[in-house]
Structure formats: structure tokens, C-alpha cells
Amino acid sequence: MSEMPVIDQERCNGCGLCISVCTCQALLMINNIITIIEKEECTWCTQCEVVCPTGAIACPFEIVFSNS
Template identity: 45%
Template sequence: MVGKKMLVIDQSWCKGCGICVAFCPKQALELVEEKVCLKADNECVLCGQCELRCPDYAIWLEDLEE
């Protein structure tokens, strides 16, 4: 298993295409005013599917410092 990770979003790079929202297996993301956000109920399982297909590098997983 990999170390602990966290989801990071940089809305200033998000163009609101909705790819991450559509292919998130947990439907954990949404667009608010054309920018990606993690929904309040935080269903994210840190799978990284969003990072894999974000054409704008606006969402990614980052290693948490131990």
C-alpha cells in the first residue's frame, strides 16, 4: 500500500470541462460556477482517476508528510 495521500485542487487552473466529475467512481466531485470542488460529504477514496484525466493538471493526489 502507498503512503497517505491527499486530494489537492487548484481552481485557478480548472477550465470546468467536467471530465473529473464524470469519471470519478465515487461521484465525489462537482462543478460549482464551472470550477471543480470536492462535495461536502467527501466520498473521495484517493483513487487518482481525476488526476489521470484532468487535461489542465488542476486536481491531483499529493503525498502527506508523515
């Protein structure tokens, strides 16, 4: 199985931007909170992390945090 991004569900505000950019259907909104569907193939495009306004998604194997 491929690696998956990490979601901090306490930071998610339910805006849905990550779903709109995801190319692989790996992200699903459940009760206004994003959940990763691990059986889907994530292409590790990192777009979900780029668009997330609250920093709730991290692709920890490629991204260097600059604002933590």
C-alpha cells in the same frame, strides 16, 4: 474523514472530465469550477488527476510529479 484530492481552481477550465471518471460523487461543478465535497468518501483512485488536462487536480500523497 478520508484524505481528499487538492484542487487548483485557477487551473480548472470546467471541462468536467474529472466528474465523468469519479466513482464517488466527491466532485461537483459550481460556476464552471470543480469543488471537492469533503463529506463524500473519496476512494483515492486518482482517476481525476489522470484525466485532468490542465493539472488542476492533485492526489498529493500518491503521485510523484514529473513535469513541475
